[in-house]
Amino acid sequence: MATTITDTEMFRFSKIEKLQYEEVNKKSDRHDTVYISDDILKPDIFLNQLLNTRSFLSNEPWDKVQNIHSRVLKISKDMVTCECLIDKEKNIFENRNFPKYLFNHIEKLNNNPYIILTIKSKTGSTRIDILDGEKLVDKKRFELKDSWDDLEGSDFGVPLNSPIRL
């Protein structure tokens, strides 16, 4: 299609950004083929080649990525229950369970820390990353939910059946 508009607002990759993408991809070998030479039979070279493929695997493409604000709610022997904010507009929370070993790197797990759940998925596979969310999670939403939970059972919904005597 003929290019007819020149607009600085439009999508532009500057040379620097291109270099940056190339640099990132170069580091990760994202689009590179792993070339196998004749020296492959030497054990040390083979090991190096094998290790080089690790970054390639960690950069596999995913169809969908979700970053979910969460709070650790309960810890059992093998599982951790997280309170996940699945809909920010409607303030919908959902409790989800994950294997405890995914949280081994989170400090003070017993203090109900805030975390970010990064869930990457594609047909036939998914990957979950747990990140410290102390400075990222919108804590006010969780605190608001706590306030509403505290009100539960307060009978605010029962209508008055007699006039209030002043």
Place this chain on the structure above:
Amino acid sequence: MNLFVPAHQFEIRFTNLINFPFIIREVLSPFVPLAKAIQIERENTLQARFTLTFDTYSVLVFWDRVVFRFEGDTSTLLENNSIVEEPFFNIFSKIKELKDFGTITNMLHYTVCMNIIEGKTKEVVVNDFSKMYLNESTKKIMSNPNDLGIILEDKIGSIGININFGPYTGIDDLKNRNITPVTDHIIENSAKFGEFAEIKLVETSKIANFKKYKELSTLSNDYLKKLWPQL
């Protein structure tokens, strides 16, 4: 028929943050663990640019705008907790919380789409497009152009609309727009031919949130469906 999005960009523009170089690091630092790389250009100047690069998207922060760039299936971006909502809108909300933040001026929603038609040559896609859209008047000017495009513009309420479409005549259509795809399946298909569309929406609004993004995306998709109803 195969639809690909080699470039999608969403920008929120705001009044200039005069002390931007001094306050932005604190805002962006918590997001660094999520990112694959971070780049700072023109450091300590008002025109400083911070680029957070993720897998198939990046977030750029300037003193007057934040920019989300993506390539791939844009339908996944409309789901709750998508990468637009977190980290992009979270970064923007942190900037908005700064005491020096002024007001939002406008938003840009920009999408480039390729509809690859397998087995067709460049000449065939240009010819097909000419037959469908050109009439006798335009043929008098140039009877057999080797490339062409149509621009439609409108303004609905506070949204300015600019649609530029035509035949997709190969990788040059992307190069001319400085678009460099990084996703394998888009790179593979960029050498083929088909149809091409750029949809640009500019909304002058003081409110920028994920709901607004979804509204603009829906509008953009509606135009795409009208353009290529067979999709």
